[in-house]
Amino acid sequence: MAARRNNPSGIVPTIQNIVSTVDLDCVLDLNHIALHSRNSEFFPKRFSAVIMRIKDPKTTALIFASGKMVCTGAKTEAQSKLAARKFARIIQKLGFPAKFRDFRIQNIVASCDVQFTIRLEKFACTSHGAFSTYEPELFPGLIYRMKQPKLVLLIFVSGNVVIAGAKKRDDFYTAFDNIYPVLAEFKK
Amino acid sequence: MGDAYCSDCKRQTEVVFDHSAGDTVCSECGLVLESHSIDETSEWRTFANESADNDPVRVGGPTNPLLADGGLSTVIAKPNGASGEFLSSSLGRWQNRGSNPDRGLILAFKTIATMSDRLGLVATIKDRANEIYKRVEDQKSSRGRNQDALLAACLYIACRQEDKPRTVKEICSVANGATKKEIGRAKEYIVKQLGLETGQSVEMGTIHAGDFMRRFCSNLGMNNQAVKAAQEAVQKSEEFDIRRSPISIAAAVIYIITQLSEEKKPSLKDISGATGVAEGTIRNSYKDLYPHVLKIIPSWFAKEEDLKNLCSP
Numbered sequence: 001m002a003a004r005r006n007n008p009s010g011i012v013p014t015i016q017n018i019v020s021t022v023d024l025d026c027v028l029d030l031n032h033i034a035l036h037s038r039n040s041e042f043f044p045k046r047f048s049a050v051i052m053r054i055k056d057p058k059t060t061a062l063i064f065a066s067g068k069m070v071c072t073g074a075k076t077e078a079q080s081k082l083a084a085r086k087f088a089r090i091i092q093k094l095g096f097p098a099k100f101r102d103f104r105i106q107n108i109v110a111s112c113d114v115q116f117t118i119r120l121e122k123f124a125c126t127s128h129g130a131f132s133t134y135e136p137e138l139f140p141g142l143i144y145r146m147k148q149p150k151l152v153l154l155i156f157v158s159g160n161v162v163i164a165g166a167k168k169r170d171d172f173y174t175a176f177d178n179i180y181p182v183l184a185e186f187k188k
Numbered sequence: 189m190g191d192a193y194c195s196d197c198k199r200q201t202e203v204v205f206d207h208s209a210g211d212t213v214c215s216e217c218g219l220v221l222e223s224h225s226i227d228e229t230s231e232w233r234t235f236a237n238e239s240a241d242n243d244p245v246r247v248g249g250p251t252n253p254l255l256a257d258g259g260l261s262t263v264i265a266k267p268n269g270a271s272g273e274f275l276s277s278s279l280g281r282w283q284n285r286g287s288n289p290d291r292g293l294i295l296a297f298k299t300i301a302t303m304s305d306r307l308g309l310v311a312t313i314k315d316r317a318n319e320i321y322k323r324v325e326d327q328k329s330s331r332g333r334n335q336d337a338l339l340a341a342c343l344y345i346a347c348r349q350e351d352k353p354r355t356v357k358e359i360c361s362v363a364n365g366a367t368k369k370e371i372g373r374a375k376e377y378i379v380k381q382l383g384l385e386t387g388q389s390v391e392m393g394t395i396h397a398g399d400f401m402r403r404f405c406s407n408l409g410m411n412n413q414a415v416k417a418a419q420e421a422v423q424k425s426e427e428f429d430i431r432r433s434p435i436s437i438a439a440a441v442i443y444i445i446t447q448l449s450e451e452k453k454p455s456l457k458d459i460s461g462a463t464g465v466a467e468g469t470i471r472n473s474y475k476d477l478y479p480h481v482l483k484i485i486p487s488w489f490a491k492e493e494d495l496k497n498l499c500s501p
Contacts, residue, residue: 117429120394167381
């Protein structure tokens with residue numbers, strides 16, 4: 001996947017976190033998993049899933065008794081898939097007939113810096129006010145809910161922008177391309 | 189005086205109407221044709237120059253269009269100083285039969301009224317809060333939510349919509365039990381619900397430090413000069429890049445202005461109490477403001493030397 005840099009500013013958002021899910025397609029005995037693996041924690045009273053961590057790629061997985069698994073913490077899509085496969089391998093080695101069904105990336109969080117300060121109050125007052133929520137008392141950043149593509153951007157006065165809710169890399173590239181000229185309008 | 193058919197005389201006879209007893213009597217045989225007639229004329233006389241406070245023609249409170257029946261039902265109130273067992277007596281049981289569909293609404297309106305009383309808000313804001321609550325309640329999805337937080341958020345939104353914003357901390361102080369976080373979440377929820385219902389009609393401007401200046405200053409008892417200077421200072425400070433909540437900036441500006449004036453200077457603790465901003469935050473905001481203090485404070489209020497005398501953070 002070639003990196004797209006068609007944004008005139010040359011700024012490209014960097015991925016910070018990817019959340020993905022996969023179905024191991026077999027019932028799991030969480031107690032057995034927790035007892036027989038070093039890097040996991042399981043407190044059924046607190047949360048009904050095993051929390052397992054691996055060092056490379058540095059990721060965390062929530063493994064449920066139904067066989068479904070959530071993998072978080074990877075920095076690229078390939079790493080997320082690789083990590084999920086590693087977790088599935090661990091479950092396999094523990095004696096369960098784990099498969100790798102329906103690997104799907106659910107959420108990608110990316111951030112970038114537009115390098116200039118932004119006037120958030122002006123932003124919320126304009127026609128984009130319908131999509132923005134800016135409550136300095138509650139949260140210092142402006143919460144922009146973009147409709148197309150459907151994701152959420154957190155825009156801060158410093159110029160840092162966090163994009164969350166994307167399912168594909170292209171989504172947040174498009175989102176940033178959409179928002180950059182608007183932000184440039186409200187440069188302080 | 190009139191003619192009616194008398195059953196004894198079996199013909200039309202002259203009939204006398206006796207006003208004192210309310211009887212219709214046949215004048216020929218004395219038979220009472222109708223008794224206990226209800227007099228429908230006016231009960232009292234109203235004069236043009238009489239005081240309008242007590243107009244006997246009107247009864248009850250103003251009709252409330254938000255309630256189902258316009259507020260026409262009668263409520264049995266718990267008398268003052270009565271113990272809890274009164275309500276489980278027969279009167280209490282009749283009251284709580286539960287046939288009134290608006291009971292939840294009436295209770296909510298009462299809570300909103302109590303809260304707005306404590307804050308000293310005008311009736312416009314209270315009515316708007318009632319209206320917002322009704323609109324949210326119409327969409328049944330708000331059942332499981334924290335009622336106190338929801339009502340507090342309605343009041344918060346009403347204040348904002350009337351351009352007289354109150355800080356969330358102020359609303360917190362009168363809402364029993366609701367935390368800042370819960371009120372914030374309830375507010376987001378209400379805004380979303382109202383947006384869903386009427387297609388993004390919720391208009392709420394961002395808050396500015398200047399909106400709160402007047403109130404904070406009068407809480408601290410500052411004189412008019414100081415208040416005016418503070419308002420101007422806050423206007424000017426918006427041009428600078430100070431990354432602080434508007435309330436914190438307001439508190440820091442008040443601190444600077446009061447330090448510059450000759451009168452009794454409120455301590456950081458007093459300002460913290462009046463604005464709801466923590467002392468540490470006021471100190472940090474003061475640090476952020478200090479580099480720009482020359483440009484922010486109006487020159488007619490303080491000379492340069494006074495500004496130099498300001499303690500450096």
